[in-house]
Amino acid sequence: MAQPIVEVRNLRKTYGDKVAVDDVSFAVEPGEIFGILGPNGAGKTTTVETLAGLRHADGGTVRVLGIDTQRNPGAVRDHLGVQLQEAALHDKITVGEALRLFAAFYDDPADPGELLELLDLTPHAGVQFARLSGGQRQRLSIALALVGNPRVAILDELTTGLDPQARRSTWDLVERVRDTGVTILLVTHFMDEAERLCDRLVVIDGGRVVAEGTPAGLIDGLESERTVVVRFAPDEAARARGVLDALAARHPDVLRVDDAGAATEVAVTGTRRVLFAVVPALAEADLVPEDVRTVTKSLEDVFLAVTGRQYDPQATDTEQLEGARS
Amino acid sequence: MTTTAPAPTTARAAGSWRGFGRLLRTETAVWLRDFAAPFFGILFPTVILLGVGLAIPGMRDPITDAPPDSVWYGLTPVATYLPTVLAMAVGTASLTVMPVTIATYREKGVLRRLSTTPMRPQGIVVAHLVINAVTTVVGAALALVVGQLVFGFVAPEQLGVVVLSFVLGMAAMFTLGMLVAAVAPRASAANAIAMSLYFPMLLLAGLWTPGPIMPEVLRQIGQFTPLGAAAQSMTTAWFEQGFPLLQLVVMAVWSAVALPVAIRLFRWS
Numbered sequence: 060m061a062q063p064i065v066e067v068r069n070l071r072k073t074y075g076d077k078v079a080v081d082d083v084s085f086a087v088e089p090g091e092i093f094g095i096l097g098p099n100g101a102g103k104t105t106t107v108e109t110l111a112g113l114r115h116a117d118g119g120t121v122r123v124l125g126i127d128t129q130r131n132p133g134a135v136r137d138h139l140g141v142q143l144q145e146a147a148l149h150d151k152i153t154v155g156e157a158l159r160l161f162a163a164f165y166d167d168p169a170d171p172g173e174l175l176e177l178l179d180l181t182p183h184a185g186v187q188f189a190r191l192s193g194g195q196r197q198r199l200s201i202a203l204a205l206v207g208n209p210r211v212a213i214l215d216e217l218t219t220g221l222d223p224q225a226r227r228s229t230w231d232l233v234e235r236v237r238d239t240g241v242t243i244l245l246v247t248h249f250m251d252e253a254e255r256l257c258d259r260l261v262v263i264d265g266g267r268v269v270a271e272g273t274p275a276g277l278i279d280g281l282e283s284e285r286t287v288v289v290r291f292a293p294d295e296a297a298r299a300r301g302v303l304d305a306l307a308a309r310h311p312d313v314l315r316v317d318d319a320g321a322a323t324e325v326a327v328t329g330t331r332r333v334l335f336a337v338v339p340a341l342a343e344a345d346l347v348p349e350d351v352r353t354v355t356k357s358l359e360d361v362f363l364a365v366t367g368r369q370y371d372p373q374a375t376d377t378e379q380l381e382g383a384r385s
Numbered sequence: 386m387t388t389t390a391p392a393p394t395t396a397r398a399a400g401s402w403r404g405f406g407r408l409l410r411t412e413t414a415v416w417l418r419d420f421a422a423p424f425f426g427i428l429f430p431t432v433i434l435l436g437v438g439l440a441i442p443g444m445r446d447p448i449t450d451a452p453p454d455s456v457w458y459g460l461t462p463v464a465t466y467l468p469t470v471l472a473m474a475v476g477t478a479s480l481t482v483m484p485v486t487i488a489t490y491r492e493k494g495v496l497r498r499l500s501t502t503p504m505r506p507q508g509i510v511v512a513h514l515v516i517n518a519v520t521t522v523v524g525a526a527l528a529l530v531v532g533q534l535v536f537g538f539v540a541p542e543q544l545g546v547v548v549l550s551f552v553l554g555m556a557a558m559f560t561l562g563m564l565v566a567a568v569a570p571r572a573s574a575a576n577a578i579a580m581s582l583y584f585p586m587l588l589l590a591g592l593w594t595p596g597p598i599m600p601e602v603l604r605q606i607g608q609f610t611p612l613g614a615a616a617q618s619m620t621t622a623w624f625e626q627g628f629p630l631l632q633l634v635v636m637a638v639w640s641a642v643a644l645p646v647a648i649r650l651f652r653w654s
């Protein structure tokens with residue numbers, strides 16, 4: 060096992076009597092895209108900003124490239140690229156100026172021209188920051204995080220506010236950067252982003268790690284429940300719901316019946332054999348489904364399983380605190 | 386995974402100044418794109434001097450109502466206005482331009498962004514001190530040259546003391562500006578604090594009642610403020626014989642007290 064390139068142990072950080080990070084530990088291996096996933100206010104930004112030596116920890120240790128960044132933050136700056144969630148540039152600085160400026164701070168910088176090319180920013184090199192679109196700003200922000208040729212890059216919420224097209228191209232970009240050998244710490248509150256990009260991840264909720272592993276491993280580790288969503292003709296939906304509710308009450312393979320968004324749809328959750336129970340019951344009642352589909356599990360189900368709550372990326376802080384206390 | 390993570394070779398305790406030249410150049414170029422900041426810093430003193438000298442009747446007529454043995458006798462009122470204009474050049478850049486720039490950078494997260502790089506965030510503060518100090522000197526020089534061409538002034542009695550007063554005035558006002566930048570949480574607050582200091586200071590520096598016509602009570606109060614002391618000691622050094630010790634000490638004390646406080650209170654985010 061390689062020595063971890065980033066290591067966080069029992070990190071704790073409070074703002075006054077507000078606990079932002081309660082107890083967070085994880086280790087990142089060289090060359091991976093490591094995710095920090097959690098709803099708003101979970102403590103993700105606080106964790107990575109403390110890791111980058113920008114905030115003082117109240118407890119625990121943080122190491123990047125073997126260096127304690129709380130004691131000696133200056134020592135990693137040349138090798139740690141950071142894209143902050145909330146940081147802008149002067150409105151009137153151009154893309155090219157910003158890249159050349161940041162390049163000048165580093166010992167062994169990347170070629171600003173090549174970075175512009177990699178991030179599709181070459182046509183915008185002369186454009187002032189205030190005139191860039193959200194996606195262009197994010198790409199510039201990533202470029203600035205990479206311009207020092209870092210060994211580790213922290214990217215905090217890099218696709219928030221982007222349209223689906225821009226998100227997907229940003230994802231491709233992150234993979235390309237990883238392929239150049241940079242270890243990436245990806246902070247996000249998007250489940251799909253984490254699932255798509257991360258080799259491994261921690262799920263943080265209320266300042267604590269509630270799950271850790273590979274996305275596939277976490278999903279596979281769920282209770283082997285299956286959910287089948289069945290759609291009926293509008294005039295039969297109510298009767299179907301009754302039949303399925305009755306089924307859930309008597310059949311051991313059917314655990315519960317829920318609404319599934321549309322009024323004509325019913326979600327039936329049960330064991331791996333749930334479909335075998337549903338189909339004969341419908342046949343017996345002569346209810347012909349318009350559509351049947353099985354629901355694939357995602358990280359959202361992992362979150363539900365470990366916290367007991369639906370994943371709500373916009374959860375308010377008070378809910379978070381209650382989550383942390385319980 | 387076989388790679389290990391050796392410690393970086395270049396271990397620096399708290400950031401470096403590598404790239405400061407580029408930072409200063411870029412900040413200057415970007416700052417010049419903002420029309421208002423360069424305009425106020427560089428042209429404002431000249432505009433005020435010309436406006437006062439040309440628009441107010443009698444400003445160019447030699448003073449004859451002073452006692453004939455007084456230093457003011459025979460000077461033009463616009464000439465007695467010169468120290469005030471120089472003080473204003475100092476006050477404008479240090480108090481109205483620089484703190485707002487720094488507070489804006491803090492508000493937008495530029496200072497924080499810089500903290501993640503090897504460059505110390507102090508670099509950008511120093512860059513703006515340099516930019517605004519140069520602006521002040523250029524603005525003052527322009528006012529002097531244009532004023533000399535348009536009105537003609539007497540040479541200073543004590544040139545060295547004029548320069549010393551100007552430099553100490555800059556030191557005191559820029560530390561005060563740093564104090565405003567340090568405590569203002571946002572750019573709007575920096576602007577509000579700066580303006581509420583700027584106008585009383587202009588009053589005490591003689592914008593409405595320069596040199597000889599300043600009421601005694603204003604003069605008494607003004608000599609203990611950085612900008613009032615600067616204007617008074619420049620007036621003394623330019624037209625009179627005495628050494629403006631009190632005013633120079635006042636400016637030095639302001640600098641010495643405000644600087645450590647500003648550094649202590651300064652927040653990077």
Ligand SMILES: Nc1ncnc2c1ncn2[C@@H]1O[C@H](COP(=O)(O)OP(=O)(O)OP(=O)(O)O)[C@@H](O)[C@H]1O
Nearest residue numbers: 074077079098099100101102103104105106248376
């Ligand atoms: N400077 C601060 N002062 C006081 N409280 C803070 C500060 N920064 C963050 N917090 C609080 O700490 C908690 C964790 O915040 P943090 O920004 O780390 O969350 P996050 O997981 O990054 O959330 P988001 O998804 O919204 O970016 C939140 O409740 C937040 O309100």
Ligand SMILES: [Mg+2]
Nearest residue numbers: 103104105144
């Ligand atoms: Mg965050």
